[in-house]
Amino acid sequence: MLPDLPLEPVLEIIGVFVSGLSGALAAVRKQFDVFGVLVLAWAAGLGGGMLRDVFLGAVPPVGISDWRLIATAVAAGVVMYFFHPSLVRARRAIVVLDSGALALFTVVGTVKGLEYGAAPVAAVFVGVFTGVGGGVLRDLLTGEVPVVLHHRQLYAIPSLLGAVAIAGLWAADAYTTATSLLVVGGIFALRVLSLRFHLHAPGPWRGRAGWHGEHT
Amino acid sequence: MLPDLPLEPVLEIIGVFVSGLSGALAAVRKQFDVFGVLVLAWAAGLGGGMLRDVFLGAVPPVGISDWRLIATAVAAGVVMYFFHPSLVRARRAIVVLDSGALALFTVVGTVKGLEYGAAPVAAVFVGVFTGVGGGVLRDLLTGEVPVVLHHRQLYAIPSLLGAVAIAGLWAADAYTTATSLLVVGGIFALRVLSLRFHLHAPGPWRGRAGWHGEHT
């Protein structure tokens, strides 16, 4: 049996770093200046948690008050600023790591919602926002339509399923380090497998003609 | 005399459904996937109320905690997802219904602001945000400049006048179900009449040349 170690802070820092890389990469591609690169690392790494904290009334949000998380996001920005020619080639690795961040943020966010006494449905929403919010903020700040809304990959769906699982475990008094890591692993596996096997969410329904953009 | 029935919850659900349709329609037009359609239904239906609740400190906001409202928005998304070819033809009806949602949200939002002890000016702002905020969020998430800021239709003006009327009734201790329904009707009528008679807010002032984009 696993002890209830304070794993969450460590996992959260890893998630912030990887998400921060994705934000800084988007900024580099848009030819932002060095300040813009750091801000995008911060927004992508901590934006989901900011939204979560504002919705829970947990102010000031960790994104501006927890210096360890802020330093982590800034470090991700600095790394991407200097090494982006190499890191662009490692994009596949970043996508996989980012799936890990999605999984971690979802679980950490849902649990924080429940700890703040939110109803299960609110905690689930908060968890999904924590998971996908950083990417949405990254896209809005770089002038893009949020990719999670139209790319048809399975990204929010694994997050949603994981948040529901955590809320269920919490209600059943079965939330432990072990079960939470299981959910993290499940979200991550679903996301990575969907990438590997090109599973997609359907586009707009076209009646008898089937889905628009259906992959035949 | 009308009894003070709990009309507001019913009216709010209708407003969320209709606004949700407008959000889902925007998502379908942008070829968002099914998740994006549901998110846009949620953002358009509940975004104004989210902003209201965050500004009032009423957290978690109803948009993530009231399962009836969330289910209503999701239902609007599902309906639009499957029936959008027919519903696009019903666009005129949706615009009229959306005017009703504007009226309902404005009144509900202003009253909630006053109930939370906000000063009249703050309650008026909160009411207008509740009325127009969902549409602004819908536009930002689909990569559009918010239509309320440049389309020159009378949309925010009726909302503003209605919110001021509610704050006045409240201050005069004359806020009842009957008077609030009168204000809802007034906002709705002003909006629909402005559509029918092509009333416009003026564009940028051009000095002696009159307004830019003036309809002559």
Add this chain to the structure above:
Amino acid sequence: MLPDLPLEPVLEIIGVFVSGLSGALAAVRKQFDVFGVLVLAWAAGLGGGMLRDVFLGAVPPVGISDWRLIATAVAAGVVMYFFHPSLVRARRAIVVLDSGALALFTVVGTVKGLEYGAAPVAAVFVGVFTGVGGGVLRDLLTGEVPVVLHHRQLYAIPSLLGAVAIAGLWAADAYTTATSLLVVGGIFALRVLSLRFHLHAPGPWRGRAGWHGEHT
């Protein structure tokens, strides 16, 4: 020695007016209608303070509750609406005044953060958000990528240095009207000198080839 006069409210009103002009100018350029011009004046003048207040839990935020600040922003919008042909020619003056607003908002925001008991790092963030947030909101609402993220001028850097200076003075118990005005002057001077001497933040690092967009 300067008495501790209530200078801040006066300085804040000046800042709101000048920032409001910049927002209204952006709206006029985008051919927004009169309502859109007023909203952009409000968003640019008060958006930074809204973000600050939401992050501090100081709700309702001053941007919807302080009628003097709201009236100031609206007045800026009205002035720009009617006089924009002349004011466009005064753009250089507006840029200088806007540097003053950046300085004032940064100091006022950082101090409010500290007064609300935020940790120094959070207060610094809140100060910078107060300084640059209005411009970011202005850009997002007009469909632009926030200029502060990519224009390579020194804009956020002076704000950040000033916020750190205020937090340091506060910690050293040396925050007075005199020292705070010194910091306001320092931020302003750094910003104006960087404009005058074309100092830039570096763009993306390109390895041995130097910075992209380097000014040779």
